[in-house]
Amino acid sequence: MEHIVIIGNGISGVTLARHIRKLSDKKITIISAESEYFFSRTALMYVFMGHMTFEHTQPYEHWFWKKNRIDLLKAYVDAIDTDSKTLQLSEGKSLAYDKLIIATGSKPNKFGWPGQDLDGVMGMYHKQDLENLEKYAPNNTICKRAVIVGGGLIGIELAEMLVSRDIPVTFLVRESSFWNGVLPEGESAMINRHILSHHIDLRLSTNLKAIKADENGKVKSVIIEETGEEISCNVVGLTAGVSPNIDFLKSSKIETGKGVKVNRFLETNIADVYAIGDCAEQHEAIGNRRPIEAVWYTGRMMGETLAQTICGNRIQYKPGHWFNSAKFLDIEYQTYGWVHGKKGKPDYEAHFHWKHQDDTKCVTIAYHKDTNVFLGINTFGIRMRHEFFDTVLTEKWNVNKVMTHLSAANFDPEFYKLHEKDIIEKYNRDTGNNLRLSKIKWRSIFA
Amino acid sequence: MKLIKYTGLVIFLIGLAIFTGSIFTGSFSLSPTEIDQYIDEKGYKSEIIADALKKNIATDEALNIFEFSSRVRQAFKHSNDHYDNLIATYDAEKNWDKKGEQYQYKIYGKPHTLSYDLAKRAGSGFVKDNPALMWWLTFGLSIIGALLYILPNVILLGAPGIKNNGIYHKSATNRGWIAWLVLLYLVGFYILLYFKADYVVNWTFILDPISKALNGGEASQWFVYGFLYCVIMTVMAVRMYIKYRHNKYQILRTTSVLFFQIVFAFLIPEIMTSLNMPGYDFKNAFPLDYDFFFEWNIKSLTESGAIGLFILVWGTILTLIIVPLMVYFFGKRWYCSWVCGCGGLAETLGDPYRQHSDKSLNAWKLERWVIHSVLVISVLMTIVTLYCYFSGAESFLGINSQWIKDTYSFLIGAWFAGVIGTGFYPIFGNRVWCRFGCPLAAYLGLVQRFKSRFRITTNGGQCISCGNCSTYCEMGIDVRAYAQKGENIVRSSCVGCGICSAVCPRGVLKLENDNTAGRINPTEVLLGNDVDLMDLVNQK
């Protein structure tokens, strides 16, 4: 029986294993050094905040793996010998494979800051980081202040985690406005204000220069690059992005760049070796996507796709329309299609922006300046229907048509106050249109 | 703010302590004349009960309720034992006539109920003499304290949004010692209420004035329970309003259950009683209202003229037509989390414990076995009862009508719905009864699963498998298992509380009523991936 070995028990590796099992009878082994069982990395914050226990983050009960004949192996892979098709495991063991999938995810970026390896300095990616945080920041007497370096999605989650335990947080963000490499100005500014309203000491356009230690080798303070200011703190969170976790491949023949180089079939340069998830790097970007996409959904979609190839139906990885979501403290965010921030915004992309007066809801819709084709939407504080926008993007709707059917796109819970009327009025004012909301339900539109 | 909160907690605990402590106060005795009067009223024929009671409780001693209860029960036992002995003797002598005569002297009824009746008349003391003051010291202090504890959350919780911080760090909500204490208290409360009502007769004195104002009569232990139920729900509804103030679905739903509890379950039946009508809760549908078709109820209804007849017809239509029709249009939520009293308590008092429901597959299996068994048994019981009622027989299909009714009332009605159902909130979650025991829920669930427009729609591929939805589903549904596959949630047990949707950080879940086509949509590859792959895999 063919032996499929998957390194990494994250969403990509596990999705792949599940789908291979559905399609075939192959022997499957998943190796991970991080945890016995698959857990949802995205839920780590909720464990620290006391919303859930770690067990709750495991999407499958323990019997699931045995029942589906997916062998789990807790071990660290030190090296891969692709000639003899064997893995070198820690503690001197080895394992032979017929097909190998690298799904090792990411690790937090460290940019060579002085003091970046001190006690009390940590990323927020692995389960061990969570345990570390619990150790160094259990409450605000042990951790009097934490400094977070890097204003991305994980940074703001870490800030929310610490704030939930009443730990004062200073949040250093290199950009001039939070996450404005991705978000358009209005949205980014709204999130800035939201962060401040949670009593987080947000420092924009601020870089870390160095981390200083006390006599025991523990974090004592950080120094700000721009001002030389010293901020005393007990914990430093490094959340300046992630990069593929592939150092252990250096000695192998597998081609790597920033990540494991793969073609559209998710194959590496070596036969029978594949890579998926955060650690995979496309030779060429697909559409507007980046060559490395460190998001949950990408890992899952790659897993779904590669299972076909492994089971004899060789197909390309062809993701559909881009979508994503996040939550900034109390504000939920969803995006469908492409809405660019200032950086990297194509010339043809025009924006319509609406913001609610309560400063916690806003919507940005991108469309083609010349053709008026709808390109994408960012929505904050209002839930929208994935299926609606997926169809709209496929059918290349005119933005005016999208606006009239906005009610059908709403996915907020029942009885919520709806804002579509407001939105379309603002749109009419901005664009000189005279559109009116349609009452047709979304299913009927596409019927 | 924190100071106000903790002051509130202390005041609440003082109120609760006085309430609990009041059980032990007062003295209980009756004069010989009063005892004679009582026996007369009840029409007891026993020739020795009067003396036995006089000897035991016509005394100058200050008996507390426990001593009093024990002496009363002794007296009744003494009388019954006496006649049982005679029966045995005549039986041995084969003197059938004499033996038969003795039965009329026996006194039937549960010992603690007999004792409760007497205690209600025999009580005196501070509580009985000062009901208004006592009301303020017990209900009053507890309500004020609880509100002081809850209201600061408007500010302490910060901006509106999901605030589940620390739930798994706190002893009260993480099955710690506080949770166990609460469990003990609740279980104790229910056992006293259901089985030893005489011990808590002092509580009824506190509410006598209110009861008289509402229905003209003195308060019974059930009046106390009903009143307490409304008070607790109201206070805990305030907590819900604050906690979910960003979520209109939660606010409306909470208002709705509160309204139905106070008006339908409490006020209307009381007012009906005061008008000499049978007190009836118009929303309490059979088979949750399991004694609706019991002889005594049918008899009382048929003897109550037009209103009785109306209730009989309404009750039947409610169960056979209104309930399933509404479930078809709106799902079982219209009842379970918008109307029902049990649901109402679960959604208010029980909300802090919702995360304790067991999400395992085994629990789901157990749930289906148990709840459907209860449904079958309750229907069987009703068939037997009705058959016996119309035919005059004592049993049907080999089942004794009285036996099955008594057993059901004891095991399901009292133990399952009350002691376990509510008492175990802090450890097993707030919907143990609704999930495992309620026959009405089983019935609604079957309709919801197979013929309804209701579903929880999963928003394409947006789920990140975080598990908040499953953790906070009070019915123990593994919501995530569906959401992470992009599949709608169509489950018979879902009561549509909407909390899974509320806690989801990615906006994945929406409760809605829509066409039945495509309601159940098993998916393997989620929206957002290659459309051809989706077609290939999902069409299979």
Ligand SMILES: Cc1cc2nc3c(=O)[nH]c(=O)nc-3n(C[C@H](O)[C@H](O)[C@H](O)COP(=O)(O)OP(=O)(O)OC[C@H]3O[C@@H](n4cnc5c(N)ncnc54)[C@H](O)[C@@H]3O)c2cc1C
């Ligand atoms: C705090 C946080 C929040 C996030 N929130 C979101 C979100 O809201 N939405 C979103 O789209 N994405 C989010 N992400 C990103 C998302 O979690 C990742 O993209 C996703 O988990 C990557 O999955 P993966 O399967 O590629 O790798 P991983 O989940 O990283 O799994 C790889 C596994 O392989 C193990 N491993 C690595 N090397 C070896 C080795 N040599 N030997 C043995 N085992 C090894 C690792 O320890 C790890 O367990 C979040 C990430 C974090 C950290």
Ligand code: SF4
């Ligand atoms: S599935 Fe959601 S709506 Fe249904 S009972 Fe569970 S939490 Fe409530």
Ligand code: SF4
């Ligand atoms: S809460 Fe939302 S994102 Fe999390 S598992 Fe449930 S549906 Fe998915």
